Amino acid sequence: MSTQVTTGLHIRRSVQLTIDGQSVTVAEGETILSACRTMGTEIPTLCFGDTITPKNACRVCMVEVEGSRVLVPSCSRKVEPGMVVRTDTERTDHSRKLVLELLGSSVDLSLTKNVARWNSEYEAEPIRFGKPAAPTNDRDEATTGHHHVADGSSVVNVLQPVKIDNELYVRDYSKCIMCYQCVDACGEQWQNTFAIGVAGRGFDIRISTEFNVDLTDSACVYCGNCIQVCPTGALMFTSEYNMREAGTWKEEEQTQTDTICPYCGVGCSLTLHVQDNEIVKVTSPSDHSVTHGNLCIKGRFGFQHVQNRAE
Amino acid sequence: MDLKVNSSVATRDERDAVDSVLGKPTQYTQGGTRTEQDLRISRAGEALRNLRHMLLPTLHAVNDHIGWISRGSINYIAQQLDVAPAEIYGVASFYALFSTTERPKRQVHVCIDLACRAMGGLREDELPEGTHPSPCLGTCERAPAVLVIEAGNPARHEVLAPATPVQINALAKGAWPEAEPSIVSATPQADDDSTKLVLLGRIGKVDPLSITDYQQHGGFVALRKAIQLGATSVIDEVNASGLVGRGGAAFPTGRKWGAVAGQPAFPHYSICNADESEPGTFKDRVIMEGDPFALVEAMIIASFATGCEQGFIYLRGEYPRAIRNVQNAINESKKQGFLGDNILGSGFNFALSIVRGAGAYICGEETAIFNSIEGYRGEPRNKPPFPVEVGVFGKPTLVNNVETLVNVLSIVNDGGATYAALGTEGSKGRKLFCLSGAVTKPGIYEVEFGITLRQLIDLAGGLRSGSTLQAILLGGAAGGFVGPDDLDLPLTMEATHAAGSSLGSGVVMVLDQSVDMVDQLRRIAAFFRDESCGQCVPCRVGTVRQEEIISRLAQGVQSQDIEMLRELGTVMRDASICGLGQTANSAIDSAINKLKVFAQ
Amino acid sequence: MVGLATVFGAGGGTSSYQEVETTDLIVMWGSNARNAHPIYFHHVLKGIHNGAKLYSVDPRRSETAQWADLWLGLNVGSDVALSNTIAREIIHAGLANRSFIENSTSGFAEYAASVEEWTLEHGSKTTGVPAEAIRELAHALGNAKTAQICWTLGITEHHNGVDNVLSLINLALLCGHVGRPSAGLNPLRGQNNVQGGGDMGALPNKLPGFQDVEDDVARTKFEKMWNVTIPPKTGWNLTQMFEAMEHGKMRSAFVIGENPAQSEADGAHATALLKNLEHLVVQDIFLTKTAELADVVLPGSASWCEAEGTVTNSERRVQRVRKAINPPGNAHDDIQILVDLASVMGHTWKYESNEHVWNELRSLSPMHFGMTYERLEDLGGIQWPCFSLDKIEPSYLHGRLWAEKLEDRGRLAPFSVVIDSPPVEKTTPEFPLRLTTGRRLDSYNTGVQSGGFESPLRMAETVDLSPEDAVSMGIVDGEIVRITSPRGTVVAPARIDDGLRPGLVFMTPHFPNEVDTNLLTIEAIDPKSGTAEFKAAAVRIDKILKSDARVPVAGE
Structure with missing residues (x-):
């Protein structure tokens, strides 16, 4: 979908650079990642989302840029004229492999798209760091700047109980890779509610309400814009969570249909995910000028009235 | 914003602590009592958003007065500053000196x-x-x-x-320590009148709290000269001096100044990075405690040269005496007209204040400093854009280390060429080294670049009696180890670089035979794990895995663990966002490769 | 819609959402968009983060007001007074856009004379807003390069709603804040297709595409296509229909997707009139209170997910709705129901698809002509007008007003003299509190849709009152109280809200089955728009004493 050009002409200069030996010309302001995608070169990304300013926190998209001492995050680095980029060197591959292993050894990536494929492509074996430690339930009480010194007998991770404190969505931070997207979507970049923030430091870093209060005691307005951007399934509609628990979630059988929200007059685009004639989840197209992937509680969760059919 | 705060209410003392920084709230929405006016108007928006940088000082006030930061206080701060409680909690929980759970005073x-x-x-x-x-x-x-x-x-x-x-x-159990000894004890060279000290020249000789004393010992001469020279010429002199940053990164200072001065966006800001936290480093503390006016004067000159009307000294929270002395120096300088409007009739206005750190090594990273000053979590930012273009508050910003700045005084006084004549071709001028560990006279030593490690240790009276040298840590936890065979290494940037190490912040930590090297490595690993901001995967998880592997190695060496450490080191160096992760393996790597700590 | 159509000839917001992101000044007047239009407010927030100043005018310190650089808490129904005062200050401070006024507007002299009495002092006294705050907003408007003036039902749901709108249009004309990128006037529509309903001619005086029913050329075009004769005169609006029911002039009604038994002001009265009809047909997806009164109920489909079609949003963007699920049981596509009805009544309407209906509309409505389904799909919807198949018009309306040549400017935009007219129902010693109504974030209108999902935010209906009133009446948070207006009594828990000032209470229409707020509201109608004064009734709150043996039920 292209966006409507409304006023004036935005003339962007083009930039020529070299990627993997191939010369490529893209518009000024594009990132290395988008240039690579233009060329059809796949670069793995985990924390990157198309509605949020890249945080480049995961570091799986690193590429080599000539003249740079360290690798460069392709998702956020803007192209420059004459830039020489390599996406498939020993260094980049090593870096991706290790990042996949580090995340894989500390986070449940079972619902993160493409990870299995990338693991095999980059020969990543998260298990080689050692036996995973048992889940804990005290990550929210960590003392900043202090930790129990590791004895090395098992490798620590973020596995913890699922947080279920409201009817609409669950938070399974065992799956959280700390991409920051939910915080940015809840905060300044979109919703500006700031119900969740990043708390703690280092490995104890976590997504949290103030003092880890339940969502129902927080500022949360249940817009679900955090769920929309979550790349790992850490944030999930209760409907999806329950169906997955019951083994009835069949993504391959679902249809996705774009329509418009039935509530107020803003006219937000909805994507209805339907399984067996039931709406099971609602998202919004990220490239639409009205919503940019965002909805409010009514648009995101207010669909039940068309399927409260049982009498 | 449409704040939602829960029912926890700040106590009277907590409110007083907040108000001591922010003043009493002027409207109901900010936590004040409700007046007739509040029924008809309220003001939020930009005026309150511009207060965000008050968050860190306000958290300090509560933490100082109460001892910890409660829900009620965070709610009250949220109202006063129009910042959501979850955001404030995120910031408060970032710093090790703050606590969000109740604890003893x-x-x-x-x-x-x-x-x-x-x-x-x-x-x-x-x-x-x-x-x-x-x-x-x-x-x-x-x-x-x-x-x-x-x-x-x-x-x-x-x-x-x-x-x-x-x-x-x-x-x-409640005892209170006596006041610290005079700072002169940290500069053993001060006893030796035959050495002409420049950077440390006043320490022990002047009263660090007296501006008169400072002026009687050459204080503010450089500032007068700088104003006479004009901003451009000052930068020319700094360029000519060959001075490079002393915080560890060794970037040419004059170039940085020129870049900031030339930025079309205004205002420009200057920041003194005094968040000295690299293990083994204490030179900046000694300067700030012993010659605080020198730092203030140097900040004024740097800001004059680069067109900054506001400056911050980001000072480590664990340095109480440095904070007291620098604050006094700022206050006195203001009284005497060295800070404020139209300094010395030059037409240059400059305001300088301290931002107190709260226990985060990462805030010594030059972009993490910006976030910390602005009231956000002290997480490093991506570069580019570089600070000289987009720094604190999104404006061009000059960031210099304390030692770097203090060097400028003699450069302005004696000329850049004179300074450049000192030292070696690749490392010009004077350098402070922080000697600690098993030497007879530990402390800060001022030398001309070019001295060898052996000479420096000799200057410090050699090893303590009974000590034999096991290893020397150069540059701190982010630096690297050298062994007894490296004593003739010249302490220059080029020579240490060639030897696979770095001068970093000037740490020379001498470890004798009594030191358990494996224990040192475990501590280094634990340090980086504690101090990682957690933003990027290579550092957040890499520092944890590194510590786990070293713990395993301590129990029995496995070659695949050594290999994994090497792989971790590579990804941390190649792919971390900032210098913390990039150097988190360097000392450990050097210990394994050079000192053969885990040799089977 | 009436106000904008009167001045500019087109009844739609003049800007696109994205323009609020790049404007200098945003004025949200009688609009709590943060709650009522959350995603529009995202665009406002972008504007704020880009440096725009936000002013909020609202009796309540609403969630929107809490974002404002300045909130002005005016008396309910004093909008015209405030606007006129601002206008006078702009004129006297020399901040009026003289050249725009001269080139592109008419009636300025008369208007200026009419606001002359509205000194800051006079305005402050009438509105309750401190003079300095009024002055600040006036100067902000006068000095801004571009401004977006947005409003919602806080402006229109008054007995003089159209005058309120005209008074805001006056301010835009005064400063030239219309017809340019990022400058404009934007009514935020309360319902998802209220704009589309107007676009499609669901107005008493319009044919689809805002073509006047009294315009012979336009009407003939439709008559030819439909092969019928269309009555050449303006019909009734909803209010007039109820009046006609009252006088026996209207005896039957066909209600599609509306719940007037609960959504109308003075609901008891509305229900009685509907009951009195000889024949009532309701087509809906719910068995609403209105449907319960009907002789015939036609089960329709949910247009947004069980049918194909289009809707129009508040920025005039026509967008596609699509069928994602099958309607339940015997429910049918709404268009199919109408076609079937026509067939029973002896007319054969042949449409191959809903798209076919749309294409017929396109052929009749020039402003929709360029909007094929394919283009709507490709472009993520298209804002009207869209006259051609290969072009997109500017995202803002009325650029003509800024044309160099007079002949290109079209009809000049007239200033309107508007007279302050306080709410019809005055507060009295018997009914000392001003009741105003509005929406909560997670609920919608009479709750038939939003009641379908569990919301962690939802509280049952409450009567919100200021902490001061709670203290003076001895009411605690959550206490069940009785609320009485001259028309009825309801019972609800009290909720203390410091966004309210003493004397002002707030309720919503979301839970009519439990607390029928519209039993309290007044059926004082704006003759120009037919909208009732939902925003201003006079009420009394009484504690329910323990000695009351029986708790009165709603509607009693």
């Missing part, structure tokens, strides 16, 4: 870091009840060190070093 921070460990200090598992472990307190010349903080209005902060276990126990 008395906090005894016992340094368990490299130098103190090497000097018989306690380890994390040996601490008496009522105390807790602290990363390097930057008092390595008197190791082992303890910082005592007692919440109250005002809060009291004092360092005790050296501290015996008996003394530490007493502190935990």
